[in-house]
Amino acid sequence: MRAMYLCVLGCASLTYAATPPKATPPVAQVWMDLATYSGSMMPVGLGGMGGLLGGMFGGGKGGNVFGNTQTGQVGRWMDVTLSTRKNPNLQEGIQKVPAASQLALSLSLLSPQEGKPVPATEGDDEAAPAPEFQRPKGKILLYWGCGSEVRKGQPHVLDMATASMAEFAKVFQSRRATTRGAHSTLGRPIWPNKSDSRMISDGASLQGEHEFSGDGVPDGLKFSLDAQHDLMPAIDLKQRDEGQAVVFNWQAMPQARAWFMASMSMKNQDEMVFWSSSELPDTGFGLLDYQPNTAIDRWLKEKVLLPASSTECKAPKEAVGQGMLRIIAYGDELNLAYPPRPKDPKAVWNPQWAAKIRLKSMATSMMGMPAMQHAPDGEKSEKPKSPNAVDLLKGIFGM
Template sequence: MYLPKHLALAVSGLCVLPSALAAQPVQKVKPPVSQAYIDLATFSGGAPMPGAGGLMGSLFGARNNDNTFGMTQTGSPGRWMDVTLLTRNNGKLKTANHSVPAGSKLAPVLNLLAPEQAPVEAGDTQDSPEPVKFEMPKGKMYLYWGCGAEVRKGQPLVLDLAKMDPAQFNKFFQNRSATSRVPGPALGRPVWPNKIDARRLPDGASMVGEHGFAGDGVVDGFKFNIDARHDLMPAVEAARNDEGNGVLFKWKPMQQASAWFVQAMGMRDTGKAEGNEMEMVYWTSSELPDMGMGLVNYQPNGSISKWQKEKVLLPASATECMAPKEAVGAMSMSRVIAYGEELNMAYPPRPKDPKITWEPQWDVKVRLKSVASLMPGMGGAMNAAMMGQEAAPEASQEKQAPASVTGTVKEAVTRGVVDSLVRGLFKR
């Protein structure tokens, strides 16, 4: 068959292209000799929300204002930092130093310490308590999503817990997350805070400036700078207003925020919780269905950028989002997260020539986030101040939820969501 010259060239080019691509060398990358991980977290508002963060704090033994490793995952109000160091030159590293700038108000160094023994796994001792009996709650769960006062077509997704339909579960439990698992305390892996250095971050502390790590087997010259973009984030100043056609979530702009996300969850009828029957309602600011349980945490830069394009996350410039009243009840608890930009540095930098093997001596990852928890009854003066209005004392008093009711809702949410659903889902 005869082909015109330009088509023949095009076809021949397509045939050559795969082999040309295959000939491109793949750069060899060796693991860094020494690595450090720094997690920075700011929590504000009410008590910690139930979920993975609260469970993480329990695993690390965190209580109230204790400064123990893992507080960056608990949701406890305050500013927290976790530091982990490891080096392949010394698998038995027990202590190390993290030099910090004067602005941290913890200078000159943080004392890192590795645990004396490996963590005891559940069931390793004869004194382990009896396993908790698990009873699946009765009732239904509802999922709404997207900003706007009106309930959108096709919403809500409804999950009938009595049917236990796998297809229904898979459709309902959509939780995007790209949160990486950061190494924690272990033999040969010192961390801060610890039992010999459990200082809390002082008010006004800043991590801007030069940092460094030193210890037996840690490479020389492990030094780097943290800039203002990657410093501890300020507290999210957020509030909600139920006065209009919908429920308006509003927050103040934050220079460090690279994206925003809002999640709410609550009981539709708190009275049913006593009989182990519930109607749980979820709403998130995402334009795509997502419960948000995985998104209210650190996320890498690439995922944040991707989910912004898909409108799962709100842009950095966003300052408000409205939800339908059917989706966010008066007793719903909610969270507003500002994502910080993750900082990744390594030395020496990666060679541009793929033929040259990259052998980094050290690398460091800094993650940051700021999360506000809005508990039931947090209306009145706080909301009015955020909305630029004057609060009416009488109205404010009417909106305050009794402590007994708030406690009932929180208990029901914790029991119904964390104990029943999280455990059940992860066993699938």
């Protein structure tokens, strides 16, 4: 019986190995990440916390530098990466862009001079590295769901001094399906870069044809972006006090596929409070980033994400205090290839090129602090007594 079992495994392995692949990786690949950020900037004076919190709350280097689609710095950003298997050491590339981009019809893509090259066998669909978070101190309270009242069974409370890893995992549930987007590594030219760091103006549009060229890049690598896949508008997030709840409002956005909100605040010196708009427990750490369409659709059905038509969400006062709030509108991820994948699943597919375009719009705001007080027209809003923003964030991360 054991011999038969081993034979079955061995035969299966041999059969699989002998089966010819039905698809090969594209000769060339383009990644384009488009992001719009609005709201509050990161407080100055955070020292070593800047790198950790830059991707969570905003901030980052000034000017147009590669990676601004992740830093949260207020503005409209595009990161581009180009690669080709015919030239793993590609140093330069050209991207022709539509006249409406106001970027002089072409961008100069340059390879970084530092970093580790990506293995040629590495696939585009593999998961992107998860962000790292420091383990907080004290107690953590987790609330979730839109509504005026705290729901039964909430909050989940975690005492960091006594919590087991299982208890820690229960509170820090965080869905994430982010795959690789634009990235900076040797042999893959990027934009922006030191020689071309022009800003994208407020009135610019990326609608129209984009064409890529370079040594080893196949001819005809070009595609068009429509209005649905252009830079997304900024989120105009507002809040108002409704007694036992805080009401968050924003404008509808035709490009939004779904919405998600999450906040972090301090209840006191030793208690940190998380809240998210999800109907299921989730801190939001993994969701506040680009997500593929299939994952977004699944989480919409599970009511983890808010529908595209949403323009309001309430949170009970116990769940949100003086702290940081983030909201994301997910755009429609566009995946293109030439020639297109054959309808026949048995047909061999050898694409010459592929392109992945990811879109999002995010806003970051301080809750319960002067920057977020929206009084009715003609009335003056009183400035609430609030802790220093630096002390608040240092308290959250136990620094």
